[in-house]
Amino acid sequence: MPPGQPNMVRLTSVKKELSVLPTPSLGMHLTPPPPVLSDLELGVALYRSLVRPLCSKVMIIQRVVLNSRPGKNGNPVAENFRIEEVNLPDNINEGQVQVRTLYLSVDPYMRCRMNEDTGSDYITPWQLSQVVDGGGIGIVEESKHVHFTKGDFVTSFYWPWQTKVILNGNSLEKVDPQLANGHLSYFLGAIGMPGLTSLIGIQEKGHITAGSNQTMVVSGAAGACGSLAGQIGNLMGCSRVVGICGTQEKCHLLTSELGFDAAINYKKGNVAEQLREFCPAGVDVYFDNVGGDISDTVISQMNQNSHIILCGQISQYNKDVPYPPPLPPAVEAIQKERNITRERFLVLNYKDKFESGILQLSQWFKEGKLKIKETVVNGLENMGVAFQSMMTGGNIGKQIVCISEETSL
Numbered sequence: 190m191p192p193g194q195p196n197m198v199r200l201t202s203v204k205k206e207l208s209v210l211p212t213p214s215l216g217m218h219l220t221p222p223p224p225v226l227s228d229l230e231l232g233v234a235l236y237r238s239l240v241r242p243l244c245s246k247v248m249i250i251q252r253v254v255l256n257s258r259p260g261k262n263g264n265p266v267a268e269n270f271r272i273e274e275v276n277l278p279d280n281i282n283e284g285q286v287q288v289r290t291l292y293l294s295v296d297p298y299m300r301c302r303m304n305e306d307t308g309s310d311y312i313t314p315w316q317l318s319q320v321v322d323g324g325g326i327g328i329v330e331e332s333k334h335v336h337f338t339k340g341d342f343v344t345s346f347y348w349p350w351q352t353k354v355i356l357n358g359n360s361l362e363k364v365d366p367q368l369a370n371g372h373l374s375y376f377l378g379a380i381g382m383p384g385l386t387s388l389i390g391i392q393e394k395g396h397i398t399a400g401s402n403q404t405m406v407v408s409g410a411a412g413a414c415g416s417l418a419g420q421i422g423n424l425m426g427c428s429r430v431v432g433i434c435g436t437q438e439k440c441h442l443l444t445s446e447l448g449f450d451a452a453i454n455y456k457k458g459n460v461a462e463q464l465r466e467f468c469p470a471g472v473d474v475y476f477d478n479v480g481g482d483i484s485d486t487v488i489s490q491m492n493q494n495s496h497i498i499l500c501g502q503i504s505q506y507n508k509d510v511p512y513p514p515p516l517p518p519a520v521e522a523i524q525k526e527r528n529i530t531r532e533r534f535l536v537l538n539y540k541d542k543f544e545s546g547i548l549q550l551s552q553w554f555k556e557g558k559l560k561i562k563e564t565v566v567n568g569l570e571n572m573g574v575a576f577q578s579m580m581t582g583g584n585i586g587k588q589i590v591c592i593s594e595e596t597s598l
Contacts, residue, residue, distance in 0.1 A: 248277040253350035253572045255315045261304050265580055267573030269303065270321065277353055286358050287331040288343060290592040293350055293569075294324035294377040295576040296413070297501055311537060321350045321572075324377045326364065328596055334358025340598055342366055344376050350572055352592060368551040372561075373596070375554075378587030379561040383413040384550045385543060386500060386536040387476075391421050394498045394534055395474045399426025404468050406487050407432045409478030410452065411439035413587040414500050416562055418476040419449050424558060427474065431467045433460070433483060435582045442585060447560055460486050476500060480513070485520045488529065497531040562586025 256271035281287050301307040302315045315321050325348025329341040336358060337343065343361040348354070369375035378384065397403055405422040409415040410432025419430045432443040432452045440452035451467040453460055460483065464472070471492040477484050480502030488497070499513055513533055516524060524531060553559035564584035566575040569592050579588040 247279050248353065249274050250277045250352045250354075251275075251569050252320045252352070253569060254318050254320055255303065256318075258303055258305065258317070265300060265303060265577060267577050270573035270576070272570050272572075278355060281331060281333050281355050283333050284358055285332075285355055286329050286334050286337050286343070286361065287353065287355050288327040288329050288361075289353050289595075290325055290327045290348070290351060290569075291342075291594070291596065292326050292374045292377055293348065293572065293590045293592060295572065295579050295588050295590065296323065296383075297580065299323055299576065300580060311535065322347045323350070324348060324382060325350075326373055326376050327354075328598070330598060332358070337361065337363065342373060342596075344381070346382065350569065352569055368547065370555065374563060374565070374587075374589045374591070375561055377589060378413055378563060379417055379554065379559065380547060380550050382536065383587060384417055385539075385546045387414045387417040387421055388546050388550060389536055389539045389542055390498045390500055390534050391418060391425060391474075391476070392542075393539065394496060394530070394532060395422070395425075395476070396496050397422065397425045397427055397474060401426070402428045402470070403473040404429040404431070404470060405474040405476065406430075406464070406468065406472050407449075407476040407478070408483050408487065409501070410434045410443055410449065411436075411562075411585050412478060412582075413584075415476065415478050416443075416447055416586050417559070418498075418500070419443065420447055420559055422474065422476070423448050424553065429468070431464070433479075433487075439585060442562070447562075455483055461489070464490050471495075474498065477502070485517060488516070488520050489523055491523075491527060491529050493527045495527065495529050497529060499531060499534050563589050565589045565591055567591045 251272055251274055253270050253272050255269065257269050259265045259269055298312065301309065302312060305314055307314050324344070324346055326342065326344040327348070329337050329339055329343060332338055342364050344364050345356065345361050347360060364376050366373060369380050375381070391397060403426070405419070405427045407415045407419045407422070407430065410419055411434040415432065419432050422430050429450050430448070432449045433455055434440060434443065434452060435454065435456050437454055437457070440454050443449035443452040453463045453467065464487065468490065472487060472490050473492055473495045475487050475491060475495070476498045478501045502514055515521070550559065554561060563586045566589070569590070572590055575588055575590050578584060
């Protein structure tokens with residue numbers, strides 16, 4: 190049969206079928222005959238009914254891209270992000286997995302990724318109109334990687350902000366839900382990177398010795414790391430832990446639920462006076478999340494040979510300054526005179542301690558010794574809102590965005 194003849198036969202057959210009308214009978218409502226269809230119109234009809242369904246496996250997903258930059262000295266807003274729809278390929282290659290996103294994380298360090306230059310050699314800037322990424326956790330829907338199977342829960346530090354995504358399996362780590370008693374979002378917080386940052390930071394830079402009557406102060410104390418650091422300081426042997434935060438509600442939480450001995454609302458009253466009241470023997474360990482004036486005040490009351498754990502400087506992230514930001518001359522003089530250590534701390538330099546650290550955090554959590562707090566926002570469309578809120582202290586504990594709660598396949 191000559192090439193193309195089967196289609197010609199099919200077109201002719203369809204044309205005949207469409208042109209056949211029943212013979213009118215008495216009482217039958219007569220309708221005008223349908224228009225005669227051209228071969229082109231028949232071809233379009235055939236495509237719609239036969240061909241297009243075969244190509245409909247392309248999946249439409251949602252993603253968040255960087256819409257604009259706030260500028261190095263600007264405050265980030267929700268409008269810096271934009272949600273859009275794109276197609277997800279209908280097949281994956283060897284070594285890849287397709288995952289459905291369950292939870293995404295927003296964190297202070299991401300602020301520098303909004304700039305054209307992050308000022309750091311270990312994180313890259315987000316690109317305009319390109320998908321944003323960060324900590325995420327999801328469930329494997331399809332796998333062509335030897336280490337993952339359908340139904341596995343996986344996490345990554347570079348998870349695209351999408352409802353579904355195809356990733357290289359080598360970039361993922363499998364997580365055991367039992368470590369968090371089924372609370373999968375905890376792997377983005379207390380039993381994940383913030384928990385490891387708090388634990389390893391205190392272990393490596395805090396120099397806490399149980400029974401030595403040390404006092405720890407934590408700034409940003411109701412945040413993702415701060416709320417854990419105070420508790421870990423207690424668990425590791427500090428005799429007194431004092432938190433600094435921005436609302437009375439947060440202060441009450443620290444002392445009533447998280448085991449802090451005292452809490453200071455830096456927006457209310459004199460911080461220096463309250464520090465002297467709550468830390469009569471001075472400060473031995475300072476877990477610094479904020480920098481700026483608050484940190485200058487704390488450092489001024491630190492003891493000889495004391496230690497600063499330089500976790501973050503959120504008060505400085507909207508300013509074009511180096512990291513860590515330099516101290517004012519008077520405060521720097523105090524630091525040097527009292528031999529106060531203030532070394533840059535990067536948890537990614539301690540990957541050999543991650544496994545044991547996760548197990549320790551999980552154990553404390555299961556034993557009820559480590560209380561975990563979260564602020565959860567629902568929907569990918571609210572990623573920008575959650576980020577803006579987190580940067581202005583709107584969260585208690587870890588700021589999480591829930592993309593999907595469905596964990597079955």
